[in-house]
Amino acid sequence: MSSGGSGGSGGGGLNWKEVVAILGVITGILVFIFGDKFLCNLKGVNVGFLRCDNPSERKAATETPALPPKFPPSSEPVKQDPIPFSSPTSTPSPAPETPAPVSPSPSPVKLSADEKPCTAEQNGSTVNLGSLERSCSFAGNVSSNNLENRYRFKIDNPSNISLFLDDVNSEVEMFLYSDRDGTGSIQYQLENTSAIKSRTGVIEQELGVGSYILVVKLKARDTPYSLQIINNTTQIENVGYLEDKTLTKNGSFNLKHRQKFYSFQLANPSSISLSLGGVNSEVEMVLYSDRKGTGVIQYQLENTSAFNSKPGIIKTTLRVGNYIVLVRSKLRDTDYTLTMSAP
Incomplete structure (x- = not known):
């Protein structure tokens, strides 16, 4: 009788294995529908195969200081290697280098106010007089930055000319040359002299028809000068x-x-x-x-x-x-x- 009673009770109920199996099926269905987080939030549920976060672990993770960023925040400019100069987005051009000293332009040779102006065109340190028909006076200067001044003129008829150089405070040379075919190129020297503070430089010469170049040249130190070019024959x-x-x-x-x-x-x-x-x-x-x-x-x-x-x-x-x-x-x-x- 006793053995039969135990067998009956075993036939009418579920053993623990069957309960576990049924719970596993139910849990699987719920996990499929709601995910692990839903079941993990149910109090008293602690199923080993669920991937539930440990709150203490999350807190520790959030308290761990962040590593310093590898690069500065995007709100700050990021230093880059300079872009090649040819690029249109290149960095600003460097400040220009200080240029080498440039000799100042020579002071222009001025016509003297004491004489009627001659027809003269100035090109740099060269004054072109054209045909020399009378007396022409000039005021000029020579210096370490302006070593010489040139005066070109033509003689249309054989003439006696006089050249006077003075009003200097240092020695200045004066050279008279023939002009090669009127090109402004020196052909050969005709005469030369010097002016000093106490002595006028004088050249007196008979010139034939042609073109000529007069050069006033620095000899010692910077100085002003006065120059007269005179066609005596026409005067x-x-x-x-x-x-x-x-x-x-x-x-x-x-x-x-x-x-x-x-x-x-x-x-x-x-x-x-x-x-x-x-x-x-x-x-x-x-x-x-x-x-x-x-x-x-x-x-x-x-x-x-x-x-x-x-x-x-x-x-x-x-x-x-x-x-x-x-x-x-x-x-x-x-x-x-x-x-x-x-x-």
Whole structure:
């Protein structure tokens, strides 16, 4: 009887294995529908195969300090290697390097206000005068930054010219060259001289038709200068025939007007008299023959000087022809009176 009762009770109920199996099926269905989190939130449920988070572990994880970021936050600019200069998005160009010192432009050579302006075009340190028809005066300077100034001019007819260089405080050289075919290129040197503080540099030359270059050049230290370029032939005052006449000419000399040329003619051989006086400083007088009446000096015949204490006198007999008288200051400003006669 007892064995049969136990067997009956075993046949009417579920053993623990069956209960576990049924719970597993039910749990699987719930996990499938709601996921692990739903069951993990149910109190008293602690099924080993569920992937439930441990709250204490989460808290520890959140309290663990974050590692410093590998790069700065995106709100701050990120330093980058410079982009190649050719890129349109390149970094700002570096500050320009200080340029090497550049020699200042030469000071322009100015026409003197004491003379009528000559036709002149300036190109850098070169002044182009064109045809030299009269007296031209210039003020300029030479320095370590402007070693020389050039003056180019043309002679349309054979002429006697004079070049005067002064008003310097240091030695300055002056060179006269021929101009190769009017190209502005030096061909060969004709003459040269120097001016110093106590002495004027003078060049007097007969020039044929052609182009010429005058160079004023630094010799010692920086200095200003004054320059006169004169075509004496075009500046001659022709007094005409001298026979049976007595002519008187008055004038004065200064640094801008240093000399005066007069020409006369003789139709017959004549004795002539030239008297120079009324001066307060030495003034020179020179008599020349005139080459075929062109106003060009041929050769010297006579010369003398006038002083404050005595006049300068030239008396001679001349043949038929054309003659030139030069009156020239030797020292300082002075007036003069020139008397010419052929009685």
